[in-house]
Amino acid sequence: KSLLYLSEDPVKLEQRIINMVKTLAKSEVSLLNLRDAIKSVEKITTALKSAVQNNEYLNELGIKVTNINILSVLPNKETARALEAETRENILREADDAVYKRRNAAVEQERKIKENELNTEVAVEQKKRQIMETQMEGRRSVKEKERLIRKEELVFRIKQEEENTKLIELSVKNRKTEAEIKAYAINAVLEPFAKVNPEIIKSLSSMGMNTDQLIANAFTGLAANADKIGELNISPDLLQTLIKKK
16 A cells, blocks of 8 residues: 655655755855856855755754755856856956066066176176276386385485585585695795895705706706897807717
């Protein structure tokens, strides 16, 4: 004997539960935008399961829903086409953005490379300038030292010349003094003879002379008084004697 329900309510219960779940699902999806709803299957499933398990109508009927599985959340065809078009545009835009970013990255990288090269060139030039300045400073230091050495040599030469000049002046002064002393001595010796007759001095000087010196003095006296001599005769014997003695 088969048992039958007295009404169609038990047969319709499954559909009521399905409709209730659909209504609750729509309510949860309405809280999200379309993109989030499509991506939030797990979130909607969790919220829908909690709502069904806490439903008073089902609890009064003694019905307990143990699990709910939502395979996917799909829009209608028109919305799907719109989303596909938008998705394509987004993909193309993202691709363009990626190309743009890659180009910008390449440009930025090239800029950095050129900047590094420029910085390197600047550093090299600065190093060259430092080397040149160091070399110039070294040459300037050498020239300054050479100038000081020349100055010291010049000062030494001037001092030496001054000393030589002083030495010469002193030597000249000494010779002058010596000459004055000698002149004074000679003058002191000869001054007493200034008033003596020259003939007497000559006679005194002839004392002790040999014959040749006396004859020479005689001829010197004759030559000095030639204007006073009218005629002078010298015998051949005298000349012969004088020649032989020479």
